[in-house]
Amino acid sequence: MTEPSWTVVVPVKRLEGAKSRLRGALPGVPHEALALALALDTVDAVLACDAVGAVLVVTDDTRVAAAVRAAGARVLPDAPDAGPDAAARLNAALRHGAATAGGGLVAGLTADLPALRPAELGAALRAAGHLPGVRHFVADAPGDGTVLLAAPAGVPLDPRFGVGSAAAHAASGALSLAGAWPTLRRDVDTPADLAVAAGLGLGPRTATLAAGCCPTPA
Numbered sequence: 092m093t094e095p096s097w098t099v100v101v102p103v104k105r106l107e108g109a110k111s112r113l114r115g116a117l118p119g120v121p122h123e124a125l126a127l128a129l130a131l132d133t134v135d136a137v138l139a140c141d142a143v144g145a146v147l148v149v150t151d152d153t154r155v156a157a158a159v160r161a162a163g164a165r166v167l168p169d170a171p172d173a174g175p176d177a178a179a180r181l182n183a184a185l186r187h188g189a190a191t192a193g194g195g196l197v198a199g200l201t202a203d204l205p206a207l208r209p210a211e212l213g214a215a216l217r218a219a220g221h222l223p224g225v226r227h228f229v230a231d232a233p234g235d236g237t238v239l240l241a242a243p244a245g246v247p248l249d250p251r252f253g254v255g256s257a258a259a260h261a262a263s264g265a266l267s268l269a270g271a272w273p274t275l276r277r278d279v280d281t282p283a284d285l286a287v288a289a290g291l292g293l294g295p296r297t298a299t300l301a302a303g304c305c306p307t308p309a
């Protein structure tokens with residue numbers, strides 16, 4: 092029997108405003124190049140995941156759009172009138188992507204997972220598919236945020252990303268998935284996160300920037 096496959100929606104902010112807490116993490120590397128590398132390593136890992144049938148990147152950034160299209164993802168611009176604050180815009184982008192994906196299995200994944208291994212994403216998506224009718228999420232390594240939110244066919248994604256999103260997703264009825272999945276849970280918001288991700292093994296684009304900059308990102 093063929094395994095059901097997921098559409099994964101990956102929102103990517105315009106590079107000039109993205110990953111602001113990471114600015115200066117790799118001395119000498121232009122910040123937008125680092126933000127782009129994080130997103131492309133994430134998208135490449137999603138494209139390589141055998142549980143994934145389609146990758147839909149939601150972005151208004153033309154550089155990101157061109158690069159992920161070349162890699163094999165579909166691209167959708169951000170939702171118009173997306174909302175007043177950063178979290179509202181992120182959640183609008185995810186809803187917009189999920190609506191465009193149609194009614195099948197759909198997941199939202201943050202684009203700041205440069206160490207992501209396709210097998211860990213696949214394991215999480217398969218775990219999310221075990222209980223029909225229920226949304227599932229994977230919290231980030233500290234446990235406050237969310238890296239993955241998955242909805243079964245016919246159930247709205249209903250994303251609640253933003254500060255404290257793990258609790259918000261649980262309060263909205265989504266179940267927290269318990270697998271270890273260290274590379275999936277390692278989102279990179281700060282220089283310290285980047286150092287941990289480097290220890291797990293960075294994807295090639297981020298690794299190249301880090302290697303050209305300094306032996307170990309700090």
Ligand SMILES: Nc1nc2c(ncn2[C@@H]2O[C@H](COP(=O)(O)OP(=O)(O)OP(=O)(O)O)[C@@H](O)[C@H]2O)c(=O)[nH]1
Nearest residue numbers: 102103104109110111112149150180181184201202
């Ligand atoms: N399409 C889209 N993606 C967004 C938007 N805001 C955030 N994202 C993406 O959502 C994911 C999680 O966001 P954050 O971790 O807060 O990333 P960020 O906003 O770039 O980082 P900071 O500036 O440090 O807050 C990242 O993949 C971002 O690129 C948005 O307005 N539109």
Ligand SMILES: C=C(OP(=O)(O)O)C(=O)O
Nearest residue numbers: 236237252253256278280
């Ligand atoms: C957007 C989120 O957080 P962060 O910006 O800390 O990655 C989240 O975890 O929902």
